[in-house]
Amino acid sequence: xxxxxxxxxxxxxxxxxxxxxxxxxxxxxxxxxxxxxxxxxxxxxxxxxxxxxxxxxxxxxxxxxxxxxxxxxxxxxxxxxxxxxxxxxxxxxxxxxxxxxxxxxxxxxxxxxxxxxxxxxxxxxxxxxxxxxxxxxxxxxxxxxxxxxxxxxxxxxxxxxxxxxxxxxxxxxxxxxxxxxxxxxxxxxxxxxxxxxxxxxxxxxxxxxxxxxxxxxxxxxxxxxxxxxxxxxxxxxxxxxxxxxxxxxxxxxxxxxxxxx
Ligand code: BJW
Ligand code: ZN
Numbered sequence: 001x002x003x004x005x006x007x008x009x010x011x012x013x014x015x016x017x018x019x020x021x022x023x024x025x026x027x028x029x030x031x032x033x034x035x036x037x038x039x040x041x042x043x044x045x046x047x048x049x050x051x052x053x054x055x056x057x058x059x060x061x062x063x064x065x066x067x068x069x070x071x072x073x074x075x076x077x078x079x080x081x082x083x084x085x086x087x088x089x090x091x092x093x094x095x096x097x098x099x100x101x102x103x104x105x106x107x108x109x110x111x112x113x114x115x116x117x118x119x120x121x122x123x124x125x126x127x128x129x130x131x132x133x134x135x136x137x138x139x140x141x142x143x144x145x146x147x148x149x150x151x152x153x154x155x156x157x158x159x160x161x162x163x164x165x166x167x168x169x170x171x172x173x174x175x176x177x178x179x180x181x182x183x184x185x186x187x188x189x190x191x192x193x194x195x196x197x198x199x200x201x202x203x204x205x206x207x208x209x210x211x212x213x214x215x216x217x218x219x220x221x222x223x224x225x226x227x228x229x230x231x232x233x234x235x236x237x238x239x240x241x242x243x244x245x246x247x248x249x250x251x252x253x254x255x256x257x258x259x260x261x
Contacts, residue, residue: 006245006253015241018224019254020261022198024100026096028189028214029108032203032229035087035249037114040077043205053165059176064136069157070170075172076158079130081148082112090202090247091118093255100259105192107185109204111174124185130176133161137168161249174200181210193217200254202228203247206235226254 007217010016031041044054053074057063076178087095095118097104106115107124113131115123119254133142140163160168175181190213193199199218215225219238226244227234228250241248 003035006243006249009243010253010257012241014239015224018198018226018239018241019257022224024103024196024198025097025105025110025258026106026147026190026192026195026196026199026214026218026223027097027106027202028193028199028204029094029106029110029202030204031110032198032204033090033108033247033251034085034088034110034112034114034247035203036088036090039085039112041083056177059174060178061176064171064176068160068171072160072170072172073156073158075130075174077156078111080179085112085114085120087114088248090114091120092250093251094202095178096255097117097258101119102258105188105196107189108193110188111172111210124189126175126181126185126189128172128182130172130174131168134173135163135166135168136160136162136171140165141173142170156196174259186210189196189214190217193223194221199223199225200228200251201225201232202251204229204232206232228254 030040035041058074091114092107094115098120100104103161105124106113106120108124109127111127111130113129133144134140135142142161142163143226163170193214193219196218201215205216216235216237218233219225219240222238225240227240228247230245231241
């Protein structure tokens with residue numbers, strides 16, 4: 001996008017007023033915020049061993065129980081991608097918002113740690129983490145051996161580690177379809193969304209519930225919501241705007257506007 005069309009979009013008087021008035025700000029992020037760090041979004045097509053699989057069919061307990069090597073191998077390939085990646089300008093801009101007098105809450109659906117590595121503290125992870133596997137049988141946390149970041153090589157089937165506590169199979173520490181989200185994080189996400197005056201919804205397709213309720217709750221509670229996404233449509237509920245384009249271009253602009261009020 002040219003900076004001129006960005007200027008035109010940012011000049012909207014309602015949007016300017018929302019940015020000027022913001023005190024309690026929520027950033028709600030999805031896979032698109034990490035796209036420019038080289039992490040595939042969830043609904044991108046897969047490559048290598050997994051190219052004939054639908055991610056939504058790999059991200060289930062049933063898939064793991066039926067073919068643990070396939071599913072564990074997929075998650076290890078993704079974890080390697082994340083270890084080799086760096087936070088991008090969007091993650092950094094979001095982290096910079098914490099150093100202001102705004103009350104900021106970062107809520108993410110992502111299973112990577114790029115918000116934290118950019119400097120954001122206390123990120124609410126609604127869908128868990130690639131870096132916190134646990135036993136599928138007894139739930140005990142499993143410590144992965146420290147690994148130097150390396151380029152993922154296209155992936156392969158891998159046997160899941162064995163739990164030191166009960167010898168059960170270790171599974172990725174993410175939330176699969178049909179599983180409950182972490183109760184405390186979800187409750188906090190809903191409460192901060194209901195209580196914020198500005199929510200920035202960055203890089204999410206907004207199709208996965210209950211996380212997709214977060215921007216809906218903010219809108220219904222009277223907050224302004226800005227969607228930052230090359231493709232995102234408006235929800236059609238209340239005071240909302242769509243800024244079309246990549247997060248790594250929009251977030252630094254928005255943060256600059258918020259800081260120069
Ligand atoms: C850019 C960009 C750039 C690109 N800059 N942007 C109501 C109706 C129908 C179904 C349901 C319902 N409520 C619940 C359900 C079922 C289900 C669900 O929602 N299904 C829908 C898909 C229909 N939900 C669940 O099963 C949830 N659990 C549940 O409901 O439990 C009930 C229960 C209660 C009590 C006890 C027991 C059970 C769990 C959902 C868990 C989802 N987990 C996943 C996988 C995590 C692990 C993994 O990563 O493998 O989380 S699914 C996947 O989608 C992942 C993501 O976090 C999540 C959201 O995706 P996201 O982030 O939006 O990514 P994409 O790829 O979809 O979009 C990327 C966007 O970025 C796009 O818009 C691009 O345009 C944009 N983009 N480049 C900015 N540079
Ligand atoms: Zn165990």
